[in-house]
Amino acid sequence: MYLKNRNAEMFRKIAPVLVMLLVPTAFVHAQAPSLENPSGSGAMAPGLTALPGGSAAILSWIEKDGEDHVLKLSRFEGDSFAEAGEIARGRDWFANWADTPAVHARADGAWIAHWLEKSAESTYAYDVRVTFSTDEGKSWSPARTPHADGTPTEHGFVSYFPADRQRTGMVWLDGRETGAARDGHDHEGFMTLRTAMIEADGTIGPDRLIDDSVCDCCQTAGGTTALGPVVAYRNRTSEEIRDIAVVRRTADGWTEPRLVHADGWKIGGCPVNGPSLLADGMQVVVAWFTMAGDEPKVRFAVSNDAGATFGPPVTRSPGTALGRVQLAWINDGFALSWMEEDQDGAARLRIAHYSLQGELLDDLALGQLDGGRVSGFPRIATVDNRLLVAWTASEQDKGTRVMTALVDLDRPEN
Template sequence: MIPSPRTIRSVALMLSLVSISAALAAAEIEELESPAGPGSLAPSFAPLGDNRLVLTWLEPVENGHALKFSVLDESGFGAAETISQGEGWFANWADTPGLFVLPGGDWVAHWLVKSGSSTYAYDVVMARSTDRGLSWSEPVSPHDDGTQTEHGFVSYYAASADRVGVVWLDGRNTGMAESGDGGEGHDGHGGGGAMTLRTAELDGSGLEKTDEHLLDARVCDCCQTASVVSADGPVVVYRGRSMDEIRDHYVVRQTADGWSEPERLHADNWRIGGCPVNGPAMVADGERVAVAWFTMPDGQPAVRVAISANSGRIFEPVDVLGEGTALGRVDLALSGSGFVLSWVDQADRSGVLRLAGYDWQGQQQWMERIDGLNAGRASGFPRLGIGQGCRPVVAWTGTNDGERRVRVARLSARAGCPETPKAPGSS
């Protein structure tokens, strides 16, 4: 297939940090005109169920930040709209806002607001829209402990058509604000207790909390969480923290008898004295659940992929990628008859975003790369979605004309990916 002039121009723009010949050697990759303004960061995607995607991001405004969104269809992005804006927000490269679309059609968004003077003293704040972003409810918080400690790294699951399940890291036991250390570190917070993992369900009227549970009393302090709904109920994956600092991933499931006890996903046996800030990703399609995560036992980095055929009860390893070079920051998206994985890697001493497609037997169908990413925190956590035409779409924090802003690229349709809409319900 001969690329169009528009595609050729888009490829050249996206790969501005590499040569034109290298850009043309890549598969068809189109950089889209980003709706995000100068200084934007922290992108995230939410599927609408008709293969359109909602992109959210943070953008600086006078005296604060705004959480904005734009809908992506085949022709590109629509106008940028504002969910909320304010002063004193916690704007971070790793703990980012997001949006979740419930099966009934309502949207739920969250962002983070400082609760005290310590660096990591902040709360999760949420709002709901019943008209696809035209208006939003009054903000609420899923936690009510009242402590000036860390609350964040949110993931969602659909508790019902109009009830949202929220999972977050909760630092109410860490005593950070009372430690007097300024809150500059994690993993102890000045001698307080451990970070916990909690979940709550919020109803369909005003996001009133109706149920809350402690899922794990000791977890890693600043890694993303991942939540989905399988055929048998919600599944949550997160990075745990043993007393001797083994920080492997664990699984909890909601069953007819309540939430299960944590079970280790895989025995990586990665002992590390501080949080790696590198959480998992997960998707589900009926009883089939796929998980990807970063690990580095014995100093050897890698990204691992595992699949469950029974709603997360048992996971079987299916692939290991980026051995010796992976930086992690994984994401997953459902795609036709399988799923797509993205992660940040290193190549030729620079950052590379790699993408790979899998079927549900764990067989890799294709692999692609996007060059020119910053290998450090500046690129944030690239996010992945599947748009119209079954085309993978990625967003990351990059630079354009020397200015930081969210950038977005769209790949051509991949093998094994019929144009079949996927309903929302996982994150």
């Protein structure tokens, strides 16, 4: 685990792990053959997005081209990836292992993509940049910024939720209050959670505040239920309790934050380990990492009332979890992926398949990954009821490469 302390503005390594490649383990209940993709040497920060209809997905990643960072994408369909395309490039990007670009696919066929761009010399001064495509990524609009504060502070950890077929909501962590002292006070403000609407033509409406005190650098997650949007994120109290909260948008606006579960994790810095969320009809699933009680663990909880309340959490990998959770709908249930340490202290990727009632259907380990920041945040997406997996791996020259695999869940053991 890594801890980001706002006062020191740095990450601290908590749990070192060995560097190893993907290999079979005794936990594997499904084959996970390596799958070639068009990313090049030095690629990092993979993203996966399932396309409407469930028969294809988009893989996105960052590569270097000379002094430029380049955001690329490739469509996966059938059993292979298409030739890589380019979304955007620039020399002043903030490219890192945790706050990564992504592509969102709208129901009407439009695609939205974002990345982070430096706004000043300070390490943590960067803006969100958003672009829009109506021809499946062949061309992209000029980039826009969803926040108009103009402060040289952090803006990132973006997630999306469908508003309707032609509009998309986005949420992000916004650091406009964390810079120089505000309103005559001599202390820093807190990271905030804000939202804006991307309209049908790709223009972005004004940003609005959702929560004025959230964890500084944990991923956000969004979705839409039968009753409206729901967003999960790591909250932050004045006592430095940083548990996972959800907010819902109703006819009266955004609700007050409500904890998915009161873990009671008190921590004086950001663990860089946010939640994942699925929403469909009245069901919401939220997964997260916590070290409450000084025991690392991954948890998930299910709501049957559109995120208003959640059932008791299910705990995975107590004592060995590293977190970095991801969720995906699959086979009348959902898949949960996370990273943990094995008995030798190496990192590996775990995937579990659950029914909508929370019954465990399959439980597998895909093998060992690079430890620390190198593997980034593994991603999963469902394509034709198979699970597409992407992560970052190290190369012999100390560079990185994006790796992909395809998993069939619930196959009989050999």
